[in-house]
Amino acid sequence: MQRLIKNxxxxxxxWTLLREATxxxxxxxxxxxxxxxxxxxWKLYRSDMDDYAGAFGIWLDSQETVGDIGEEMHKFPVIxxxxxxxxxxxxxxxxxxxxxxxxxxxxxxxxxxxxxxxxFYMMRCxxxxxxxxxxQEPEACLxxxxxxxxxxxxxxxxxxxxxxRR
Amino acid sequence: xxxxxxxxxxxxxxxxxxxxxxxDRYLDGKLSDAEFLPLRLQNGLYVQRxxxxxxxxxxxxxxxxxxxxxxxYIAREYDKGYGHFTTRQNIQFNWPALxxxxxxxxxxxxxxxxxxxxxxxxxxNTTTDQxxxxxxxxxxxxxxxxxxxxxxxxxxxxxxxxxxxxKIAVCGTKVDQAATQVHDIGIxxxxxxxxxxxxxxxAGGGLGRTxxxxxxxxxxxxxPDLLTALEAILRVYNREGRRDNKYKARIKILVKELGxxxxxxxxxxxxxxxxxxxxxxxxxxxxxxxSYFVDPPYDDLPDAPDTLTSALKENLLFxxxxxxxxxxxxxxxxxxxxxxxxxxxxAPGDITDRQLDYLAELADHxxxxxxxxxxxxxxxxxxxxxxxxxxxxRKLSAxxxxxxxxxxxxxxxxxxxxxxxxxxxxxxxxxxxxxxxxFPSQEELTDIGELDINISGCMxxxxxxxxxxxxxxxxxxxxxxxxxxxLGGSSKxxxxxxxIIGPAFAQEEIPSVIRRIVDVYRExxxxxxxxxxxxxxxxxxxxxxxxxxxAD
Numbered sequence: 001m002q003r004l005i006k007n008x009x010x011x012x013x014x015w016t017l018l019r020e021a022t023x024x025x026x027x028x029x030x031x032x033x034x035x036x037x038x039x040x041x042w043k044l045y046r047s048d049m050d051d052y053a054g055a056f057g058i059w060l061d062s063q064e065t066v067g068d069i070g071e072e073m074h075k076f077p078v079i080x081x082x083x084x085x086x087x088x089x090x091x092x093x094x095x096x097x098x099x100x101x102x103x104x105x106x107x108x109x110x111x112x113x114x115x116x117x118x119x120f121y122m123m124r125c126x127x128x129x130x131x132x133x134x135x136q137e138p139e140a141c142l143x144x145x146x147x148x149x150x151x152x153x154x155x156x157x158x159x160x161x162x163x164x165r166r
Numbered sequence: 167x168x169x170x171x172x173x174x175x176x177x178x179x180x181x182x183x184x185x186x187x188x189x190d191r192y193l194d195g196k197l198s199d200a201e202f203l204p205l206r207l208q209n210g211l212y213v214q215r216x217x218x219x220x221x222x223x224x225x226x227x228x229x230x231x232x233x234x235x236x237x238x239y240i241a242r243e244y245d246k247g248y249g250h251f252t253t254r255q256n257i258q259f260n261w262p263a264l265x266x267x268x269x270x271x272x273x274x275x276x277x278x279x280x281x282x283x284x285x286x287x288x289x290x291n292t293t294t295d296q297x298x299x300x301x302x303x304x305x306x307x308x309x310x311x312x313x314x315x316x317x318x319x320x321x322x323x324x325x326x327x328x329x330x331x332x333k334i335a336v337c338g339t340k341v342d343q344a345a346t347q348v349h350d351i352g353i354x355x356x357x358x359x360x361x362x363x364x365x366x367x368x369a370g371g372g373l374g375r376t377x378x379x380x381x382x383x384x385x386x387x388x389x390p391d392l393l394t395a396l397e398a399i400l401r402v403y404n405r406e407g408r409r410d411n412k413y414k415a416r417i418k419i420l421v422k423e424l425g426x427x428x429x430x431x432x433x434x435x436x437x438x439x440x441x442x443x444x445x446x447x448x449x450x451x452x453x454x455x456x457s458y459f460v461d462p463p464y465d466d467l468p469d470a471p472d473t474l475t476s477a478l479k480e481n482l483l484f485x486x487x488x489x490x491x492x493x494x495x496x497x498x499x500x501x502x503x504x505x506x507x508x509x510x511x512x513a514p515g516d517i518t519d520r521q522l523d524y525l526a527e528l529a530d531h532x533x534x535x536x537x538x539x540x541x542x543x544x545x546x547x548x549x550x551x552x553x554x555x556x557x558x559x560r561k562l563s564a565x566x567x568x569x570x571x572x573x574x575x576x577x578x579x580x581x582x583x584x585x586x587x588x589x590x591x592x593x594x595x596x597x598x599x600x601x602x603x604x605f606p607s608q609e610e611l612t613d614i615g616e617l618d619i620n621i622s623g624c625m626x627x628x629x630x631x632x633x634x635x636x637x638x639x640x641x642x643x644x645x646x647x648x649x650x651x652x653l654g655g656s657s658k659x660x661x662x663x664x665x666i667i668g669p670a671f672a673q674e675e676i677p678s679v680i681r682r683i684v685d686v687y688r689e690x691x692x693x694x695x696x697x698x699x700x701x702x703x704x705x706x707x708x709x710x711x712x713x714x715x716x717a718d
Contacts, residue, residue: 065405087204087287089327093404096324101439117188117197117205124323137196148180150173152317154444161444162317163451166173 002138005119005130006107008145010138013131015057015078017111024048036080036109039064059111062090066097073104078129083112092125099126099156119144126156167228167536168313168458170278177321178275181282185209186268193265208288208326210281211267212588219586220259220267221284222274226294226312226336227255227539231526234537236277238522244270249522251507251515253579253630254333255293255539256284260586282320287328289319289400294336295343296540299459300502300548302494306355306363308338310455311392314447318393325400329407330415332400333372345541345657347371348633350417351399352380353392364388369399369429370421373627377663378418381426383433390447397445398437402429462534462549467499469552477556484559486608487570492555495548501555503533503547504540505562506569506577513595514580515543524565532558541630542579544572575617575684576602579630583623583640584647590623592640592647597621597676604677614684617697620655633657635698636683637664638676649676653683653709654701667710679713686712 002010018026018037024045027035036057042049049056057078058069066073073079079098081091091110098104109129110122116136123145132141154161170178185205192202206212210221222237229237237257241249244262251257262270274280283290292315299307315334319325325332337346338355346352352368365387371380387395399417406424408414421429478485493502505525507517517525525545529537532554533547540546550558562568571577578601581587583594598621605611620634624641631637637652648670655664671679684697686709691700701709 086201087327088409089287089325089329090405090409092324092327093401115201117201118327121321121323121326147184148321149176151177151321151323153322155323159444162173163448163454164444166171 003132003134005132005138005141007128008142010142017059017080017131027052036078036111039068042069057107057109059109060091060094062088062094064094066094066102071102073098073102074106076106078107078109079104080109080111080131081127083110083114083118086113086115086118092121095122095126096156116141116144120147124151124155124157167230167309168225168455174278175275178278178280181209181280181321182268182271182275185271189265189268204286204327207286208283209267209271210284211264212285213264218262218264218267220262220270220281221252222257222259222279222281223284223291224256224279224539225316226292226298226309227296227541228309229537229539230277231529231535231537233277233279234522234526234529236273236279238519238526240270240273241519241522243273248516248518250513250582251517251539251543251545253515253541253543253581253628254291255296255541256291257517257539258582260582285331287330287332288326289322289328289332289334292316292319292334292336293344293349293541295339296504296538296546297343297493297502297548298338300496300500301339301341302496303340304338304496305340305357306338307456307459308336308355309459310452311338311353311355311365312336313455313458314392314451315396318396318445325404328400328404329409330412330417332403332417334396340659342657342659342661343540345630345633345661347380347659347661348373348377348630348657349380351396356386358386358388362388365392365395367395367399369433370418370426372416372418373630373632374416375413375625375627376416376418377627377632378422379661379663380418381421383426383430384437389452390449391441393445393447394440394443395437397440398433401436402432406432461497464497464500464549465551467551467553469498471499471553473553474555481556483563483570484556486612487559487568488555490570490574490612491572492550497549499552501550501552503550503555503558504572505545505547505567506572507544507567513582513585514578514598515582521565521567524567528558528561542577544577570608571611573616573618574611575614575619575636575680576605576611578602578619578621579634580621581623581628583621583629587623587628589626590640591625591642592623592649593673594621594623594629594638594640597638597640597649597673600673600677601680604681614688615696617684618656619680630657631655632663633661634664635701636680641670643670647673649673651679651683651713653706654698656698665706667706668714682712683709 004013034055059080191197212219245259292312294308332350334351335344335346335349336353337344348371354366358364367384368380369383533549538546578598580598584590618635620631621638622629622631633655639650650670652664
């Protein structure tokens, strides 16, 4: 079943998420894939990655910060931000930072404990792809993006705060 | 007061619909307890010892008579006929059923009220001085700024899952009535280098298990930059606040562990990135918010009219109430009246549906249809004509609302305690009552003068015991309830945390211990010296000696 929501639709996922920080041998075993690798993997095995035939994205855990990737982020078509539990709110700040300060234009994907009731705020902070948890009803999740018609603050989806629009 | 436009109404309607759907899914078993928890908390809903408890936001303590009547209706329809004003200017109901809460919220929305972010690890209701806009010693009205912060913090998508709860207070007066320095962020309206009004912003204050006084992060912030400065502090906190230990997760611990210098550096770095950005306030927005807090249609009246002065001469009870409960108003001919809800035998902050309706009537008749809730759990009629004070007092007396103990030692701040709250170690309301019974004489109370007693039933400190001149904390010792006393706390501009006097006491000892403490004060005080000043001059020892002296 499709579990990835992108731009408000359920889509097939062209990426394979490398959850565990394995060694670079994985690249030899499965050639030609598109991997989203942990930050540490990229830091340790950059040269192996350069020789690989497939594409790469990076994922950050919630205690890691966008600054840990730096300007090189722009060469990755996707950056995924992990929610170890849905109540850990650090990835919201990471997402905003990617969009607001680094002007990152690739896909910002929510992974991990991604639930229906947090999707709306994630979207406002700049996430545009959501890998929902296995037990979430995809149709119900699609409705989440219409939970509110507008918000007070400046946000990624609406850069002008309400007071500049009302 | 602020009035909703179509955007505010729409957002509130969206919120009610969202919570109705979430509640339905929870009752259907589609949302787990753990997943529903933060959703219901961010709608003010706790599951408590006896039934759910719903905390309704009263933004910066301001209520219209229409809203009071709605609260009375809610007390009748959804509760057992009463509510409870909290120490953060909100109101709680202890008996609504979970499945009724969406309807209750829809009823509230009709009068521009809600329970948004009154609990949970998010930015809570912003509080301020209950005398904002009418106080004689005010630099600038803090309420428009509270409203600006309310809107910015409501449904802030980045800060809904902070490490822990986050409380902001704003103060624009010389006498700090808002306990500003013990908030996660405290904001003082101050004059800048060119006499322009702006803000000093403190962070890292708080009570609870590790009480701390806030420290200055930004010495002076220009008005347009208020929200970006707040956002910078919140962003540092959201990223770096501890999430491994609930008891170390407040911003005060982060500020302490980093040190204020390092924290300031990080906050400044964040601020630099967003200062001047879209969140910068426009003159138009500042004026728009201010336009809701203009003076009501006052009459031109003289101070001290004959009706007042003669009543003061003729009626001693009225005179005593007047001197304790009426404060000078910015506008001549008017007074600020505080109704003290601390009658002996009634839990501090409790109010019945009838009292709520009656208050609405008084507000309409005497104070332009508005009241304010104080963090001391009292109620203020802010704009009463001086020539109507006596008439008002007579009505209050008939309704048992004329207790003249404002700021006196029986005006106790007290959390709901073990009678209601699942977190409490010990009861707190009966302790308040036993102290009130120990000191029944108005004459004696007046002689003792200003003395804040604050009681919390556990170290979460909802009764703000650390900043009471006398603080009382309920503790659990092997299943029995004991009470630890501290002396010397204050929540004003000279904020300080109380010091523990010594070993804890049993419940029945408390009245006599308080009596001894008061005796020491009366023995040592100098002319015109309040309890706190005497304590600061003579220190803990004389109190300790007397309190723990062996009976002869």
